[in-house]
Amino acid sequence: MSVLYIVVPLALLVVGAAVAAFVWAADRGQFDDLDTPAVRMLHDDEERNPPTDAPPPHDYPE
Amino acid sequence: MAYADRAALTPDAAAPRAQVRVPCTHCGLAVPAGLVAPGAARQFCCTGCRTAYDILHEHGLDQYYRLGARRAEAVTPTGRTYEEFDHDAFRALYVRARGDGLAQVDLYLEGVHCASCVWLVERVPLLLPGVAAAELEIRRSLARVIWDPTAVPLSRVARMLDSLGYPPHPFRGVQRDAIRRREDRAMLARIGVAGAIAGNIMLAAFALYAGWLGGMEHEWQLFFRWVSLVLVTPALFSPGRVFFAGAWAALRARTLHMDVPIALGLAVGYVQGAVNTVRDAGPIYFDGLALLIFLLLVGRYLQQRGQRAAADGAELLYSLTPSTARVAGDDGRVRELPAEALLPGMTLDVRPGETLAADGVVTRGRSQLDAALLTGESHPVTVDEGAAVYAGTVNLSSPLRVRVEQAGESSRVAKILRQVDESARRRAPVVETANRMAAWFVAAVLLLAAVTLALWEIRDPARAVDNAISLLIVTCPCALALSTPLAVSMAIGRAARAGIFIKGGDVVETLARPGLLLLDKTGTITEGRTALVQWSGDDGVRPLVLALEADSTHPIAAGFRAAWPEVAPARAETTVHVVGGGVRGRVDGHDVVVGSPRFVRAQLPPPAAAPALPEPEARLTPVLVAVDGRVVAAAGFGDPVRAGAADAVCALRERGWSVRVLSGDAPAVVRDVARALAIPEADAAGSASPEDKLRAVEQARNGRPVVMVGDGVNDAAAMAAASVGVGVHGGAEACLATADVYLTEPGLAPLVRLVGGAERTMRVIRRNLVFSLLYNLAGAGLAMTGAINPLVAALMMPASSLTVVISSWQARTFGRSAQ
Numbered sequence: 001m002s003v004l005y006i007v008v009p010l011a012l013l014v015v016g017a018a019v020a021a022f023v024w025a026a027d028r029g030q031f032d033d034l035d036t037p038a039v040r041m042l043h044d045d046e047e048r049n050p051p052t053d054a055p056p057p058h059d060y061p062e
Numbered sequence: 063m064a065y066a067d068r069a070a071l072t073p074d075a076a077a078p079r080a081q082v083r084v085p086c087t088h089c090g091l092a093v094p095a096g097l098v099a100p101g102a103a104r105q106f107c108c109t110g111c112r113t114a115y116d117i118l119h120e121h122g123l124d125q126y127y128r129l130g131a132r133r134a135e136a137v138t139p140t141g142r143t144y145e146e147f148d149h150d151a152f153r154a155l156y157v158r159a160r161g162d163g164l165a166q167v168d169l170y171l172e173g174v175h176c177a178s179c180v181w182l183v184e185r186v187p188l189l190l191p192g193v194a195a196a197e198l199e200i201r202r203s204l205a206r207v208i209w210d211p212t213a214v215p216l217s218r219v220a221r222m223l224d225s226l227g228y229p230p231h232p233f234r235g236v237q238r239d240a241i242r243r244r245e246d247r248a249m250l251a252r253i254g255v256a257g258a259i260a261g262n263i264m265l266a267a268f269a270l271y272a273g274w275l276g277g278m279e280h281e282w283q284l285f286f287r288w289v290s291l292v293l294v295t296p297a298l299f300s301p302g303r304v305f306f307a308g309a310w311a312a313l314r315a316r317t318l319h320m321d322v323p324i325a326l327g328l329a330v331g332y333v334q335g336a337v338n339t340v341r342d343a344g345p346i347y348f349d350g351l352a353l354l355i356f357l358l359l360v361g362r363y364l365q366q367r368g369q370r371a372a373a374d375g376a377e378l379l380y381s382l383t384p385s386t387a388r389v390a391g392d393d394g395r396v397r398e399l400p401a402e403a404l405l406p407g408m409t410l411d412v413r414p415g416e417t418l419a420a421d422g423v424v425t426r427g428r429s430q431l432d433a434a435l436l437t438g439e440s441h442p443v444t445v446d447e448g449a450a451v452y453a454g455t456v457n458l459s460s461p462l463r464v465r466v467e468q469a470g471e472s473s474r475v476a477k478i479l480r481q482v483d484e485s486a487r488r489r490a491p492v493v494e495t496a497n498r499m500a501a502w503f504v505a506a507v508l509l510l511a512a513v514t515l516a517l518w519e520i521r522d523p524a525r526a527v528d529n530a531i532s533l534l535i536v537t538c539p540c541a542l543a544l545s546t547p548l549a550v551s552m553a554i555g556r557a558a559r560a561g562i563f564i565k566g567g568d569v570v571e572t573l574a575r576p577g578l579l580l581l582d583k584t585g586t587i588t589e590g591r592t593a594l595v596q597w598s599g600d601d602g603v604r605p606l607v608l609a610l611e612a613d614s615t616h617p618i619a620a621g622f623r624a625a626w627p628e629v630a631p632a633r634a635e636t637t638v639h640v641v642g643g644g645v646r647g648r649v650d651g652h653d654v655v656v657g658s659p660r661f662v663r664a665q666l667p668p669p670a671a672a673p674a675l676p677e678p679e680a681r682l683t684p685v686l687v688a689v690d691g692r693v694v695a696a697a698g699f700g701d702p703v704r705a706g707a708a709d710a711v712c713a714l715r716e717r718g719w720s721v722r723v724l725s726g727d728a729p730a731v732v733r734d735v736a737r738a739l740a741i742p743e744a745d746a747a748g749s750a751s752p753e754d755k756l757r758a759v760e761q762a763r764n765g766r767p768v769v770m771v772g773d774g775v776n777d778a779a780a781m782a783a784a785s786v787g788v789g790v791h792g793g794a795e796a797c798l799a800t801a802d803v804y805l806t807e808p809g810l811a812p813l814v815r816l817v818g819g820a821e822r823t824m825r826v827i828r829r830n831l832v833f834s835l836l837y838n839l840a841g842a843g844l845a846m847t848g849a850i851n852p853l854v855a856a857l858m859m860p861a862s863s864l865t866v867v868i869s870s871w872q873a874r875t876f877g878r879s880a881q
Contacts, residue, residue: 004282008289015262022254026247035201039177040184 087127088115090134096630110137113225118182121189132178137227144220144230145398146386152400156232157216164194166208167216168239169230171223174203182226190214190222204233252301253359259297260352266290267349287339287346294348298332302355323504324358324543330534344528357863361544364551387419388412390463404469412462415615417454421473424449426463428641432456432617442617444642454775459616459641499542499831507537507842514846525848533845537838541862545830548870553823557876561806562816569802571827572785573820576718577767579813580759580780581711583725583735585773586790587810588701592617594625595682595702599695607687607695609634609649610656618685619645621699644685655688662686662693701731703738710810711739717817719769724758726750726776755780771813788813819876826873830866837862 025031084093087104088111098105106112114137118126126132146152158166171183179198183205186196192213198205205228207219223230233239266286273283305328308321331347338344388411389399396411401419404410409425412418418431430442433455442458445451451464453473468474511530518526550567557564564570584590608631611619616639637647644657646665655665666688682698711721722745725732729748736746750758755770756779762768763785770777770784773791781787782800789801791808805812841858 004285008285012262012289012293015258019255019258022258023251026250026254029243029247031250032243032246033199033201036180036197036199039180039200 086111086136088112089136090132091136094630108136108138110139110225110227113137113139114227117189117222117225123185123188126178126182129178129181131176133173133175133227135173135175135227137225139225139227140229142221142224142229143398144217144224146400147216147220147232149398149400149403151403152232155400160208163210163212164208165211165216166206168233169205169207169220169223170233171198171203171205171228171230173228174198174200179228183223183228186219186222186226190219193219205230249359249363252304253356253363256297256301256352256356256359259293260349260356263290263293263297263349263352266293284342287342290346290348291336291339294332294335294352297352297355298328301359302328305355305358323507323537324354326504327534327537328354330531334531345532353863358543361547361551364547364555401469404466406466406469408466408469410464410466412457412464414457414459414461417456418451418464419453420464420466420469421450421452422464422466422468424451424462425465427461429460429462430458430616430641432458459614459639503542507534510537510842510846517846518848522848529845529848533842536841536845536858541834541837541866542831544863545834545866545870546827548866549823549826549830549873549875552870552873553819553826553875557816557819560812560815560819560876562812562819562876563804563806565802565804569786570820570823572767573769573817574824575767576817577720577769577785578762579714579719579721580724580755580762580768580770580784581721581810582770582772582774582777583723583727583732584701586771587707587723587735587739588703589808590701590773591624592621592683592699593702594621594697595700596698597625597695598697599687603654603687603689603694604629605632606649606652606654606689607656608632610637610645610647610654613637614639614645618683618699622697652689653691656685659684659686662688666691666693703735704809707810708739710814711741713814714810714817717821719817721745723747724750724755724770724780726752726755752776752779756783759783771810788816815876822873823875826870826875830869833865833869834862837865 084098084105085091086093086107088106091107093105093107097107104115106115118124156167160166171179173179174183177200180200183198184196186207187193193207193209195208196205205223207216209216209219220230266289270278270283270286270290272278273286305321305324309325312322328351331351334344335346335348335351338346386398387401387404388396389404390396390409390411404420410418410420410422414429424445424447426447428444428446430444431451432442433452445462450467451462453469511533514533515526515530518529546567550570553570554564554567581587604626607622608626608629611622612631612634614620632650635648637645639645640657640661642658643661644655646653646655646657648654655662663686682700685697685699686693687695687697714721721739721741723732723736723739723741724747725735727748732746732748733743736743747754747758752775755777759768759770759780760783763783767785769786769788770781771788771790772778772781773789778787778800781789786803787801788803788805790805803816805816837858
């Protein structure tokens with residue numbers, strides 16, 4: 001049972017590290033916007049098709 | 063009948079109504095009948111959509127059209143140059159230089175709705191070389207653009223966003239936003255720390271409880287008690303510090319705030335637990351304390367988030383106010399300048415449809431202005447050379463030159479806004495029920511502790527101190543402190559989903575008691591726009607009328623267009639607009655005149671045949687239509703009362719509210735509207751200036767809540783002075799910024815939902831308070847009789863909180879289902 005004297009402080013160190021990581025992430029703004037990333041990840045997997053060489057079919061304002 | 067065959071002459075009117083629906087390639091909406099290109103693979107509903115398609119296609123971004131849900135809205139670019147985005151004054155205000163030579167700006171985009179908007183906006187770097195990154199925050203429609211100012215000017219980025227259908231505006235709240243962001247992050251970090259500590263103390267506590275029931279070596283008991291003490295100390299001094307700070311502030315202000323009993327409970331529990339740990343006897347309360355800190359912080363975070371969402375909404379809308387004006391220089395050149403850079407003496411060039419950016423005097427031109435925003439008057443005002451005009455009014459019919467007299471802070475709008483600020487500050491803060499109760503609560507607990515101490519001193523002096531302290535700990539008002547913020551934050555969250563944005567918890571409490579409701583007329587009860595209310599005459603002339611009115615920004619023209627969206631206009635050969643009169647021209651070989659009766663009759667040949675048409679009602683603005691010298695149709699324009707307004711007023715009355723109308727419009731019009739809502743004439747006041755409205759609110763406030771509902775700058779001061787100001791959909795940004803509640807749906811129906819939801823929320827709060835008081839009474843009783851032990855105390859604390867959480871969670875406060 002005396003292993004607890006080592007394991008419990010060790011566990012507390014791990015908790016400390018996890019809390020530090022969370023605080024670091026919160027300070028860096030990782031939790032500022034919780035809505036957009038959920039949408040953004042749906043879009044990232046496809047490449048764009050090769051740009052067309054043909055001139056644009058209509059004029060558009062620059 | 064000369065017009066019996068009119069329909070046959072105009073092909074669109076004769077065409078069958080039921081046409082095959084052709085979807086627009088870009089936005090997916092139906093392409094109007096007149097614009098369908100026969101046989102073409104790609105169809106566009108407007109040039110805006112066509113341009114957007116071309117841009118995407120040229121850059122190989124056709125993938126956009128394979129996205130699941132696309133924005134179903136026609137692209138309507140403003141076509142502005144956005145020159146002011148490159149101006150020095152603009153740069154100083156909104157652009158931030160980054161270390162790597164790039165610049166960064168936050169832009170508020172109109173028209174952001176769904177996932178496809180994120181895709182499109184974030185691909186702007188592919189469309190414009192020189193833009194390093196564009197990130198869109200969808201909840202607030204805020205785009206952060208990072209670009210290289212030497213490679214591409216910001217105005218070009220703005221034009222690109224504009225032609226994709228997202229007109230950008232500078233975000234005017236960067237500084238406040240940064241402060242809030244810091245607060246939010248600190249709050250989140252505190253919750254994280256408190257949560258981790260609470261979870262781990264629970265583990266130690268479970269070991270101790272298991273040992274307490276099943277036997278545990280004394281050595282390990284001691285060990286886990288010390289572990290708990292080591293764990294709880296940072297929770298108390300880092301995240302728990304906010305409660306001590308709050309209690310200290312309250313004591314210094316000589317008030318009793320909810321933080322006072324919390325801090326007292328935390329401090330007494332911690333000290334007693336630490337003493338018990340050191341002397342190795344008696345209960346420790348660390349698990350309960352850690353959980354308490356965690357739950358209270360979560361409650362506060364929820365409350366704060368709900369209020370933030372509403373405040374953000376108002377701030378973003380504030381970003382929409384005109385940021386530029388076109389200034390005509392001495393050399394005759396017209397430049398666009400940021401509104402902040404305007405100075406008295408400058409000459410503004412104001413085109414039809416534009417909003418004035420400063421107060422001044424008309425130096426050239428004659429036009430009509432819509433001053434509804436400022437005065438509430440629904441009819442346009444005609445202005446001539448020498449007339450004084452004010453910022454915030456909209457130029458309707460023809461170009462004007464205006465010499466600036468007052469700009470920025472000294473303009474009339476700015477003065478009204480300052481008044482708003484002052485009334486808001488004068489308003490006495492509403493003391494929330496829970497905080498009022500806290501004072502009594504602290505007094506009762508301290509009294510009971512003293513009684514316990516005295517009684518046990520007589521019976522068993524050895525246990526007197528112990529029992530008094532357990533009383534203080536077990537009555538720590540966890541549930542009491544949680545009950546109001548939880549119920550209110552849940553209600554605010556649900557209300558936001560139902561389109562009602564509430565900015566503060568006190569609003570809910572105020573609205574739960576019936577009082578006096580003051581309604582603005584223009585835009586609140588009525589639709590706030592000129593609409594075709596009556597039409598009598600030949601329907602066949604409708605394409606001809608639309609042809610003349612096609613390009614005009616005049617409200618009558620817009621009214622015609624809005625009334626007949628399904629009619630395709632004919633082609634006008636010539637059009638002549640006459641200010642203050644109407645419009646005449648040649649359409650399909652006919653001479654057509656549309657305008658005021660005087661103007662139309664003046665255009666007709668002398669034997670002007672009196673039209674055998676019913677005259678429009680007196681309150682409406684009459685418009686006649688003449689074709690080839692004969693009056694063929696009469697139209698009446700007015701500001702129609704919104705559908706459901708009368709029902710809503712009736713429902714509010716049933717709930718005990720007295721309803722009055724307070725408007726800046728002409729008394730006759732106001733009386734008319736009041737009659738439509740079954741409001742007695744005595745309760746409908748017209749011709750009220752913004753200052754009159756403010757006075758009316760201040761006079762009405764004697765004890766009972768006064769709620770002001772409005773949409774214009776002219777209502778803003780009154781709204782700020784009222785107990786609760788409610789801004790309705792489509793209102794002026796300044797008014798929305800001062801409103802305590804913002805309704806995203808037009809009309810008065812959401813008002814009924816708001817009042818009903820507030821009543822239900824108050825019932826939940828009361829129920830929660832009763833629950834937590836019962837728990838505390840039971841706990842106090844147990845402690846006073848000396849029957850309390852650590853297990854009971856440990857179970858009672860979270861159990862009472864849990865009851866409150868469940869009670870708030872399942873309550874149906876706001877929402878479409880709850881009526």
